[in-house]
Amino acid sequence: MKSFKIEHDFKFNYKFLIGAIVPRPIAWVSTLNIDGTDNLAPFSFFTAISANPMIIAFSPMIRSSDGKKKDTVINIEREKEFVINFVSEELIERVNLTSTEVDYGHNEFSMANLTAIKSEMVKCHRVKESPIHFECKLRDILNYGDHVGAGRLITGEVLMVHTREDVMDESGYFKSKNWHPVGRGAGNDWHLSNNIREVERLMKAQIQK
Numbered sequence: 001m002k003s004f005k006i007e008h009d010f011k012f013n014y015k016f017l018i019g020a021i022v023p024r025p026i027a028w029v030s031t032l033n034i035d036g037t038d039n040l041a042p043f044s045f046f047t048a049i050s051a052n053p054m055i056i057a058f059s060p061m062i063r064s065s066d067g068k069k070k071d072t073v074i075n076i077e078r079e080k081e082f083v084i085n086f087v088s089e090e091l092i093e094r095v096n097l098t099s100t101e102v103d104y105g106h107n108e109f110s111m112a113n114l115t116a117i118k119s120e121m122v123k124c125h126r127v128k129e130s131p132i133h134f135e136c137k138l139r140d141i142l143n144y145g146d147h148v149g150a151g152r153l154i155t156g157e158v159l160m161v162h163t164r165e166d167v168m169d170e171s172g173y174f175k176s177k178n179w180h181p182v183g184r185g186a187g188n189d190w191h192l193s194n195n196i197r198e199v200e201r202l203m204k205a206q207i208q209k
C-alpha cells in the first residue's frame with residue numbers, strides 16, 4: 001500500500017479527494033447575481049444531510065486562479081437562497097461549459113443554451129432542461145478558511161422539489177433508468193449510470209438463520 005501523510009498542499013489533497021471519492025453527484029447551482037441576472041455553476045462536493053428537515057449540502061472552494069470566493073457563494077451570502085438542478089447524461093457538455101470562469105454577471109444560462117424558468121418559492125431561476133430541481137433556502141455556511149482550496153460548506157433547506165414526468169412512477173419510485181444521472185470522477189472522468197445493479201435490502205431475519 002502507498003501511504004501519504006496529509007499536509008497543507010491544495011493540489012495534492014484535491015487530487016486525492018476527487019480521485020478517491022467517486023462517483024460524486026453534481027449539484028448544478030443556480031443563483032441570482034446582484035443585477036438580477038442568472039448565475040449557474042456545478043459543484044460535485046455535494047450530498048444529502050437530513051430528511052426532516054430536508055437539508056442538502058455542497059461545498060464551493062476558494063478559487064485557485066485568483067484566491068477569491070466563487071460567484072455562487074457571493075450570491076448565496078446576499079440572497080440566502082439557491083436552486084439545485086440535477087444533471088442527466090445529455091447535459092454533461094453544458095454543465096462543463098457553465099463551470100468556466102466568466103466575468104461576474106455574465107449569464108451562464110444563455111452561454112450554455114439553457115432555458116431559465118421561474119421558481120415558486122425562491123427568486124432564482126431553474127434550468128428547464130434539468131430533470132429534477134430543489135428550491136432551497138440557506139441554512140448554514142461553515143467556513144474552512146480564505147486561502148486557495150479552502151471549502152465552505154453551504155447547507156440549504158429544500159422548500160420545494162420539481163421532477164420531470166418520467167423521473168418517478170405512479171408510486172413515487174425514482175426511475176434512474178429514465179433520467180440517466182451522472183457522477184463526477186477523477187480528473188476529467190464522468191460516470192454514467194447505464195449499468196445499474198439492483199440488490200434487495202436484507203431483513204435481519206434473512207441473515208441470522
Ligand SMILES: Cc1cc2nc3c(=O)[nH]c(=O)nc-3n(C[C@H](O)[C@H](O)[C@H](O)COP(=O)(O)O)c2cc1C
Nearest residue numbers: 041042043044045059060061070071072099100101
Ligand atoms: C462537474 C464539476 C464539478 C465541480 N465541483 C466543484 C466543487 O465541488 N467545488 C468547487 O469549488 N468547484 C467545483 N467545480 C468548479 C466550479 O464549477 C467553477 O469554479 C465555477 O466557475 C464556479 O462558478 P461561480 O464562480 O459562478 O460560482 C466543478 C466543476 C465541474 C465541471
